[in-house]
Amino acid sequence: MNICVVALGKIGLPLAVQFASKGHRVRGADTSKRVVDLVNDGVAPFPGEAGLDAALGTAVSAGLLTATTDTAAAVAESDAVVVVVPLFVDADGIPDFGWMDDATRAIAAGLRPGTLVSYETTLPVGTTRDRWAPMLAEGSGLTAGSDFFLVFSPERVLTGRVFADLRKYPKLVGGIDAASAARGVAFYESVLDFDDRADLPRPNGVWDLGSAEASEMAKLAETTYRDVNIALANQFARFAGTAGIDVTKVIEACNSQPYSHIHQPGIAVGGHCIPIYPRMYLWNDPDATVVRAAREANADMPAYAVSLLADAYGDLTGANVLVLGAAYRGGVKETAFSGVFPAVEALRARGAVPYVADPMYTTDELIADGLPPHEGQPVTAAVIQADHAEYRTLAAADLPGVRVLVDGRRVTDPARWDGVRRIVIGA
The missing domain is CATH 3.40.50.720 (NAD(P)-binding Rossmann-like Domain)
Structure with missing residues (x-):
């Protein structure tokens, strides 16, 4: 396949390298010329990601990974597009979609019939269907679900150990329709490696959650659980400290x-x-x-x-x-x-x-x-x-x-x- 990864940050670049390691041709798109130049030279633009330096050099030397600042052009050459642009919230907890809106418009400008678009950036529930699908359709003149396919598939990795985590955890996928989900599952099965040890609690691999909304919520739920759990531990610790107990x-x-x-x-x-x-x-x-x-x-x-x-x-x-x-x-x-x-x-x-x-x-x-x-x-x-x-x-x-x-x-x-x-x- 020809694959475009949009945003070559601490998650996007390891993903691009992983896809290239499976023999696919990958175009990385990023707004930073510095990042693009470093990637094209086979140099990681940030330190600390285990295995990235060597794998990036191998992918670039083999001609399987190149980078560009022209997102639309990279999308136009691709069968699948994976989006890893950051999304933050402001002081009032309101999402700032600015960077992702810009990236989505650029993707729409290069989108071709038959292309799969997968958003991996964590999103509020409903964003893939209600925001990205109309924006991609309007900018491309294509119809979501028939002319192009759209899924949400959250990243579930920690920086510093991305390659290990990609193998370790199931890949979650949710489409805006059944056809999109099927394309998304097939795509990720072809670009990832999975740990198939018999002692895993459930089979690893790609899991279709049934809808983009379910996949969006799964990512929010698993991360929110951690925040709530840590808060509980902190509450226990504060009480223990007043009671002379080692928490x-x-x-x-x-x-x-x-x-x-x-x-x-x-x-x-x-x-x-x-x-x-x-x-x-x-x-x-x-x-x-x-x-x-x-x-x-x-x-x-x-x-x-x-x-x-x-x-x-x-x-x-x-x-x-x-x-x-x-x-x-x-x-x-x-x-x-x-x-x-x-x-x-x-x-x-x-x-x-x-x-x-x-x-x-x-x-x-x-x-x-x-x-x-x-x-x-x-x-x-x-x-x-x-x-x-x-x-x-x-x-x-x-x-x-x-x-x-x-x-x-x-x-x-x-x-x-x-x-x-x-x-x-x-x-």
């Missing part, structure tokens, strides 16, 4: 039987997914009080962690405090909705002078993100925001002068912090 032992005990799957508490929930998709769900279902309360509980955790610091340290006015970790999670160079931003603001609100350090970021990169870089300034307190592997061996000697450490991820070794008040969430 991790409680969670381990609860999860020893098959009906409990409590997640781990922590200082923040970040990234492109968990902080955003519950708000998309709330846009569809504003009466979902459990979802709303969970989102508010998780959003409050950075300020809560800073309150723990203040309780142990005393008045933070004028205190130099180091926040360790700009990334939203360990080992991933990404600050999207990272807890570092509300943590810094909470410190400033208490009069502290915050600094930020992260082994994955340079001083200039921190400044570009609006974060105050730590450049050797003396500090008397520290907060661990990201669970980078480097922090597992961090010790009091590495931060001379620090009197209080709040480990928001339980990543540090308590034996290395003699002489420092070390605080964890939920103990």
Whole structure:
């Protein structure tokens, strides 16, 4: 097949490489000339994706993957189009469709009869049928479901391990009609590899959920579940901390039987997914009080962690405090909705002078993100925001002068912090 992948970001580029690895000819379309030039040179435009560098080089060298800024032209050459353009929500939880609208219009301009279009970007329920189908039809002059085929098939992978996750989890597909669904299932069966171990709870592969709406809701539901579960763990942790109980032992005990799957508490929930998709769900279902309360509980955790610091340290006015970790999670160079931003603001609100350090970021990169870089300034307190592997061996000697450490991820070794008040969430 000829396949177009629209948006060569941290999900789109690995997908394009995966499709090429199955022998298909892939055109990647992106609005960034820098990204396009790097991909055409066989160079990944971002670090940290396991296996991407070698696989990208192989695909480009074989002539199976090229990139362009002309989306319409790439679509016109393709039998299938996969869309992975980001979608965010604003401060009021309203989706901002701007980038996706632009991409969809460009796709419509190149759309040919018989082409399959698959949206993988997480969407509010009803968007594929009610927004993209009419927009594609209007821009192309073709009829959805007869002239071209349209499905929603959510990405279900984590950055850093995309190729492994593509093999591990079933691929969900929902079409706007039966013909679209059949085309979508056949497409994904031809471009993905699946783990067929006998011990999997259900057969892996491509699952037709019966409608685009069901597929859209499945992605929102699985991510919202994680947010609600983490919020529950955080609520347990906050109570345990007041009662002198180690919440991790409680969670381990609860999860020893098959009906409990409590997640781990922590200082923040970040990234492109968990902080955003519950708000998309709330846009569809504003009466979902459990979802709303969970989102508010998780959003409050950075300020809560800073309150723990203040309780142990005393008045933070004028205190130099180091926040360790700009990334939203360990080992991933990404600050999207990272807890570092509300943590810094909470410190400033208490009069502290915050600094930020992260082994994955340079001083200039921190400044570009609006974060105050730590450049050797003396500090008397520290907060661990990201669970980078480097922090597992961090010790009091590495931060001379620090009197209080709040480990928001339980990543540090308590034996290395003699002489420092070390605080964890939920103990």
